[in-house]
Amino acid sequence: MQLLAVGLNHTTAPVSLREKVAFSPEQISQAVVGARSWFARNGAAHASETAVLSTCNRTELYAVADVDNPIDMTAHFLADFHKLPYADLRHHLYTLPQDNAVRHAFRVASGLDSMVLGEPQILGQMKEAVRQSDEAGGLGTYLHQLFQRTFAVAKEVRSTTEIGAHSVSMAAAAVRLSQRIFDKIADQKVLFIGAGEMIELCATHFAAQNPKTITIANRTLERGETLANRFGGKAIRLAELPNCLHEFDIIISCTASSLPIIGLGLVERAIKARKHRPIFMVDLAVPRDIESEVAKLDDVFLYTVDDLASVVQSGLENRHAAVAQAEAIIETRVQSFMHWVDGRHVVPVIQDLHESGEQVRQHELERARKMLARGDDIEMVLEALSKGITAKFLHGPQQALHQAHGEERAHLVRLLPQLFRTKR
Secondary structure (H helix, E strand, C coil), X not given: CEEXXXXXXXXXXXXXXXXXXXCCHHXXXXXXXXXXXXXXXXXCCCCCEEEEEECCCEEEEEEEECCCCHHHHHHHHHHHHCCCCHXXXXXXXXXXXXXXXXXXXXXXXXXXXXXXXXXXXXXXXXXXXXXXXXXXXXXXHHHHHHHHHHHHHHHHHHHHCCCCCXXXXXXXXXXXXXXXXXXXXXXXXXXXXXXXXXXXXXXXHHHCCCCCEEEEEECCHHHHHHHHHHCCCEEEEHHHHHHHHHHCCEEXXXXXXXXXXXXXXXXXXXXXXXXXXXXXXXXXXXXXXECHHHHHCCCXXXXXXXXXXXXXXXXXXXXXXXXXXXXXXHHHHHHHHHHHHHHHHCHHHHHHXXXXXXXXXXXXXXXXXXXXXXXXXXXXXXXXXXXHHHHHHHHHHHHHHHHCCHHHHHHHHHHHHHHCCCCC
């Protein structure tokens, strides 16, 4: 069984490709089942394990499979699932086998592989992805153990280093960018589109700046109202955007829509109604919520998740000092996990030894019972029982030692005392 991770992220692929490879929450179960079937159709002798992680910055598939070229096969699966040419996808993928896959999972959960170093959101996203993959039947012994250790490592890194100190996040970066456009956020009207975790984080950061108004636009009005009430704002339905988009100075969008919900024409009309007062827009969704052509409009400042990368660097200096310490923790835990994996390989051997030992025990016990039944002295029976078990237990090693020659015998001479060392 080979452990692997295959995927792409913000460092290997542009947002235009990441949005094509992203899995919606509704697709996770389908992808997990599909990946396992894909391995089975391509020669897997045993049931494969799979888990899918898909966020705005990455799409990754973790798997355990006993097939030839599992990494290349996984890359082909991603291309096939999303109906993409394999050649267009392959050179953007990272393909990580065995301990490299483990190290990568640990680094991702700890925030070391994020666009914003040390950001905490990825851990929750990873836990949710693992939960969904598990419910779809994708997790077995290896991936269960991998992700249990992954979450433990992330907790250790965050509690013993300063990797998460000096709060820097996509939400904080959005606030800093908006302050480049508007002198005072307190004078601006802010619109948040969506009501998920990222929007909640952004609303928290912007609310701290006391904007003039806060509005939440969401498909489900009730959920939007719940979030809006936290910040003293109001909620509207997405369907109302065409009539009121021009009212807002700052617009932050992050939904799970598979298609853009704000088009070029809508923004053009909004700019005209605003008499060309600027609009600051941040699209944190993958796939994108705002058509990319909007960025070409005068008086519109549109930023995607990739555009935020340069902004967040300014708050990262204090976190970089903790990276070496975090990497050292991760490396130790990787070696521990791989030791566990290696131990799994000898489980069948140990099981065979137990079965052989049990057969010897049962055989000698039955012989002892027959001796007792015919009236033999109990001390003599116990003596025979102990000698019989010992003789059969040592027969194999003694025979191997007698039949071995040269270096093989020398190796056995060194090994056997270790194997048959007993506590006194």
